[in-house]
Amino acid sequence: MGRILVVGASAAGLAAAEALRREGYDGTITLVGDEPHVPYDRPPLSKQILATRWEPERLALRTPGDLGALDLDLRLGATATGLDLAGRTVLLADGPPVPYDGLIVATGVRPRRLPGEGAHVLRTLGDALALRERLGPGRRLVVVGAGFLGAEAAAVARGLGAEVTLLEPAPVPLAHAVGEEVGRVLSEAHLVSGVDLRTGVTVSEVTDEGVRLADGELVEADEVLVAVGSLPNTEWLEGSGLTLGDGVVCDEYCEAARNVYAAGDVARWYNPLFGTSMRIEHRTNAAEQGMAAARNLLNPEARKPFAPVPYFWSDQYDMKIQAFGYLRGHDEVAVVEGDLAERRFVVAYRTGDRLTGALAVGMPPKAIRPWRQAIAASAPWREAVKTSTGAENKEVGRG
Incomplete structure (x- = not known):
């Protein structure tokens, strides 16, 4: 595979490029991004940047030296406008088509x-x-x-x-x-x-x-x-032959077509851990999926399903909110530590007969980490919640 093209120069795209190099790939990696900036972190935009605590230069995901070491064909300020699957080329708004042997789509989302x-x-x-x-x-x-x-x-x-x-x-x-x-x-x-x-x-x-x-x-x-949600950036792929449906539809390996993978906010893939198709708009997932897509593209004979426990966090006022798992569509919520009234608690989520999520507010990271392990192990609900800190669990709602 002589040339790999990554379309999307944010967290997922950068993680994919880095994973390719770590895996020993020494061919050409073209990284295309529609913004003029080098890859930068987005979560601080609504926190540190908006609050004026950070200036823009702190957002860069890698130093110039780190980027240089990747030896990328970096195309910034370049917008992808089409994909020719048969010809294995991506069309850009300006400039000639970019050929590829392997493609990773990481074009993210845009606000509604x-x-x-x-x-x-x-x-x-x-x-x-x-x-x-x-x-x-x-x-x-x-x-x-x-x-x-x-x-x-x-x-x-x-x-x-x-x-x-x-x-x-x-x-x-x-x-x-x-x-x-x-x-x-x-x-x-x-x-x-x-x-x-x-x-x-x-x-x-x-x-x-x-x-x-x-x-x-x-x-x-x-x-x-x-701030009413987002839309996956898939318009440029219409008519390409890829399956589109609230994102680029992929299998459990993040593959959308032969030698074409997707990662990050734009990817809708089948997560075998939860037995459902999902599209996750979280920073951690973007990086993890970018790495997984790159490894699977590069080593198709040793592909592994991408089956993560999603993670997200949010900072609001003095509250630190952390969550693991897939919370949507849950059937029951139970307090397993702390008190809702004090805004300091951990709650667990049941879907069917298993633990599928946990969320903490105002708690140290160690309070929720064990729940991630239980979710990854597909722990039965009753077994997971009965051992929580020796306190009686309180059911607070059903879906």
Whole structure:
């Protein structure tokens, strides 16, 4: 395999390139990225960058020396526009087609938007810098969407002295992901911090004065941040022959077609540990999947299924939130340590008869690490929860 092309120069793409070199691949690696920046870390955008605690140079995932050592054909500011599977080439918006023998698609996602103009989104370094310039004491910010990204931005904006209104269509923010009781606990942190949290409301459009709700009410704001989810960047692959469905559809090896793999936020693959197809938009998964895709592409005779226990974290106010597993679609949530009212706890999630997830708030990492091991071992639910710190488990909700 003389030439491997990686499309997407963020965490997943960089991890794939590094894994290829670690595995001994000495052919040409072309890394294509549509942003002009060298690969950088995205989670700090809604935290340290937005809060002005970091400047952009701290985001770089690798030093110039580290990147140079990879001996990459690095194409930054280059947008992929098409894939010719038969001809094994990728088309770019500018420049000649790029040939490949092996391809890894790692083009990530983009923010969903709402009708109207003038709203901020938060995906790139430019997005974060543009928003932070507009925040400060007394500035009015409306955040549409109380998921993890919107919640983090709301928390940071409050810390900068802005007046924040957080709008969420669901009755309980994040209930679909973490359960209603945990969602209420996380919501309470916004209320006690002075955020005007409004649930069960739908935004119809962004206006010059703020946002217009479906019932006609105008919520005034100086700035609007739309954080209502994302869309996988697969348009450039339409008509290519790859199967697309809320991402690039892959098997358990992350393979989408012969010698074509996908990794990171754009990949929808079958995770045999949970017996379901999933697309994960978390930083840790992006790096792990990039490495797995690269190894499987390079060594097809020794391929291994990519069966991780997903991990994510979030910082909001004084809360450190950590979670392992696949929480969506759970049937039951139980407190296994701590107290929800104190916002210091660990909860476990049941799907069917097995443990499938665990989430900790305000707890040290050692409190949740054993749960990752139990999830990876497909532990039966009753066996997993009966041994938790000797305390009686309290069921807090069913899906």
